[in-house]
Amino acid sequence: xxxPSFILVRPQMGENIGAAARAMLNFGLERMRIVDPRDGWxxxxxxxxxSGAGRLLDHAGLFGTVQEAIADCDYVFATTARGRELVKxxxxxxxxxxxxxxxxxxxxxxxxxxGPERAGLENEDVALANAIVTVPVNPDFPSLNLAxxxxxxxxxxxxxxxxxxxxxxxxxxxxxxxRVDVEKLGDHFEERLDAAxxxxxxxxxxxxxxxxxxxWARLGLTKAEVQTxxxxxxxxxxxxxxxRD
Amino acid sequence: xxxPSFILVRPQMGENIGAAARAMLNFGLERMRIVDPRDGWxxxxxxxxxSGAGRLLDHAGLFGTVQEAIADCDYVFATTARGRELVKxxxxxxxxxxxxxxxxxxxxxxxxxxGPERAGLENEDVALANAIVTVPVNPDFPSLNLAxxxxxxxxxxxxxxxxxxxxxxxxxxxxxxxRVDVEKLGDHFEERLDAAxxxxxxxxxxxxxxxxxxxWARLGLTKAEVQTxxxxxxxxxxxxxxxRD
Numbered sequence: 001x002x003x004p005s006f007i008l009v010r011p012q013m014g015e016n017i018g019a020a021a022r023a024m025l026n027f028g029l030e031r032m033r034i035v036d037p038r039d040g041w042x043x044x045x046x047x048x049x050x051s052g053a054g055r056l057l058d059h060a061g062l063f064g065t066v067q068e069a070i071a072d073c074d075y076v077f078a079t080t081a082r083g084r085e086l087v088k089x090x091x092x093x094x095x096x097x098x099x100x101x102x103x104x105x106x107x108x109x110x111x112x113x114x115g116p117e118r119a120g121l122e123n124e125d126v127a128l129a130n131a132i133v134t135v136p137v138n139p140d141f142p143s144l145n146l147a148x149x150x151x152x153x154x155x156x157x158x159x160x161x162x163x164x165x166x167x168x169x170x171x172x173x174x175x176x177x178x179r180v181d182v183e184k185l186g187d188h189f190e191e192r193l194d195a196a197x198x199x200x201x202x203x204x205x206x207x208x209x210x211x212x213x214x215x216w217a218r219l220g221l222t223k224a225e226v227q228t229x230x231x232x233x234x235x236x237x238x239x240x241x242x243x244r245d
Numbered sequence: 246x247x248x249p250s251f252i253l254v255r256p257q258m259g260e261n262i263g264a265a266a267r268a269m270l271n272f273g274l275e276r277m278r279i280v281d282p283r284d285g286w287x288x289x290x291x292x293x294x295x296s297g298a299g300r301l302l303d304h305a306g307l308f309g310t311v312q313e314a315i316a317d318c319d320y321v322f323a324t325t326a327r328g329r330e331l332v333k334x335x336x337x338x339x340x341x342x343x344x345x346x347x348x349x350x351x352x353x354x355x356x357x358x359x360g361p362e363r364a365g366l367e368n369e370d371v372a373l374a375n376a377i378v379t380v381p382v383n384p385d386f387p388s389l390n391l392a393x394x395x396x397x398x399x400x401x402x403x404x405x406x407x408x409x410x411x412x413x414x415x416x417x418x419x420x421x422x423x424r425v426d427v428e429k430l431g432d433h434f435e436e437r438l439d440a441a442x443x444x445x446x447x448x449x450x451x452x453x454x455x456x457x458x459x460x461w462a463r464l465g466l467t468k469a470e471v472q473t474x475x476x477x478x479x480x481x482x483x484x485x486x487x488x489r490d
Binding site: 022023025026027028051052053087092094135136137138141142143144148151152155158159222225 | 267268270271272273296297298332337339380381382383386387388389393396397400403404467470
């Protein structure tokens, strides 16, 4: 599977190229292409900002035009909040990366165009793309910069990967208590509390005990926590007994 | 529905507080809380960076401790890539904001803790949270900054909102051609191409025509584009005819 290329079109500040490289690498994307960068190439400011992601810049393809940069792509997305006068499907980052994954799985090459910082992509750039990607920002405050836009697209690419398919990641090294141990803890508490006269009045006792049992079950205690509770109970009982003596 | 509060814990640089405010407002989140900021509060650098998102800073709650900042929260997430020695569910941003939406719909208040730039949240902070949120970054290059982390959580909050539920947004003002017009265009092409002797040899003609029909159907042409194609054909035919004359 070939991951998408992120294609920076006429980027202005080297710092932003470096920041985009970092954003990409955060989500495992390494294919960067650069079209007609304002300050030439290579750009020392881009290298300085990219820091650990510098190899993306080393391997970045440099092109004179968008046409050349996308020549080998089977499908191209243009990231823009505008371009609405063009007849072109407009998709969310989520849908775009879902489509990209499906195409990549078929061996197709996908490119994503990002416009220059200030003005964004021109209509002539957008017209070359198959579809538009628009991040659903607050219409009253749309202020995504180049690296943030690359970050969100990269995030969507990785979010949908199989690697992170389980939405809830489980803690390693956590040993939850077996049901039987939770039951025994409930027994222990009930026994001590009974001895302490906690379950009063008698006609409420059954309901109180049920609520307690329910709580223990719900808490999801670890083995270690169950032992801690046993220890606490024992210690309190020990203390009480010796105070009485 | 009360949107989540983003709680910046001991933030260091004013610029990062301002950038976090911008990131939040991009996705319609306006509730910021700040715990013990290194450089005091208010912070002019934060205001300068926040620019159009300055009102988040004006309304931000200032607290001395995390405990105070989360006192009225019903559920708290801690954003961290570490803290794994604590027994605590670890969820993705996607799952966290799904949970947050469900709780907010029940009138519950949700807080999300973000640690200081350099070191991130301390274990003592994480221990106060109900769950950990970890962004599934590339383990070989995890370089998210404070504002980027806030951006991704804000993005997930908004992505899951009903406002943007349709994954494919449709273009306004696009009038696609009716099937019958597409058929007529196919007829027109077939007629002209037939006249031009395009369908050769005769035993291949049927297959060639079928492929063409299939193509027209697949393209999803607009009314205007269909008219353009008709016009192109007519013009070419006109030209050819007059050349011959």
